[in-house]
Amino acid sequence: xxxxxxxxxxxxxxxxxxxxxxxxxxxxxxxxxxxxxxxxxxxxxxxxxxxxxxxxxxxxxxxxxxxxxxxxxxxxxxxxxxxxxxxxxxxxxxxxxxxxxxxxxxxxxxx
Amino acid sequence: xxxxxxxxxxxxxxxxxxxxxxxxxxxxxxxxxxxxxxxxxxxxxxxxxxxxxxxxxxxxxxxxxxxxxxxxxxxxxxxxxxxxxxxxxxxxxxxxxxxxxxxxxxxxxxxx
Numbered sequence: 001x002x003x004x005x006x007x008x009x010x011x012x013x014x015x016x017x018x019x020x021x022x023x024x025x026x027x028x029x030x031x032x033x034x035x036x037x038x039x040x041x042x043x044x045x046x047x048x049x050x051x052x053x054x055x056x057x058x059x060x061x062x063x064x065x066x067x068x069x070x071x072x073x074x075x076x077x078x079x080x081x082x083x084x085x086x087x088x089x090x091x092x093x094x095x096x097x098x099x100x101x102x103x104x105x106x107x108x109x110x111x
Numbered sequence: 112x113x114x115x116x117x118x119x120x121x122x123x124x125x126x127x128x129x130x131x132x133x134x135x136x137x138x139x140x141x142x143x144x145x146x147x148x149x150x151x152x153x154x155x156x157x158x159x160x161x162x163x164x165x166x167x168x169x170x171x172x173x174x175x176x177x178x179x180x181x182x183x184x185x186x187x188x189x190x191x192x193x194x195x196x197x198x199x200x201x202x203x204x205x206x207x208x209x210x211x212x213x214x215x216x217x218x219x220x221x222x223x
């Protein structure tokens with residue numbers, strides 16, 4: 001089975017900290033995605049990548065950046081965490097759209 | 112841009128009964144896919160069922176079936192013989208050559 005692994009299940013960070021959320025997939029998928037999930041808002045796309053070193057903005061990129069130096073790893077970066085970035089973050093990958101595989105999510109709390 | 116609307120934030124159903132979750136979408140594309148995902152408390156997103164727009168026949172997976180009305184842009188999910196393990200968030204999602212677009216979700220509670 002394809003695995004998408006998010007390094008932390010829960011994370012608590014302070015306002016102003018630089019935060020890295022890591023996502024690794026083990027099946028040579030080209031495409032990777034970061035979504036943010038909030039109650040009543042569903043999942044919203046932050047950034048995505050169709051290849052190494054490539055990135056595209058999603059619907060809500062403000063306050064975030066990403067890094068994809070290797071095919072299997074896609075990192076979401078909060079340059080200066082703020083309380084309104086407290087949320088659940090879901091990573092997904094796919095070799096051929098639209099068959100997505102999701103990670104189990106990172107619940108980030110910014111205090 | 113595509114949009115997906117789930118008009119029922121919360122629903123409940125008695126065990127063994129049938130429940131239908133609603134989803135409508137808006138798109139100008141002709142070829143696309145529609146999905147229902149389940150997210151239990153474990154948070155893992157589980158694909159329940161998918162429908163390709165060019166197929167007229169409604170998709171079914173065991174107790175789960177859809178009513179796909181392409182002209183009306185409607186894609187509802189019917190769960191038959193509801194089980195306690197069906198308690199979860201359910202998301203309707205659309206794919207049309209851009210990354211998956213999700214609805215806001217419906218929280219389903221199955222009551223014993």
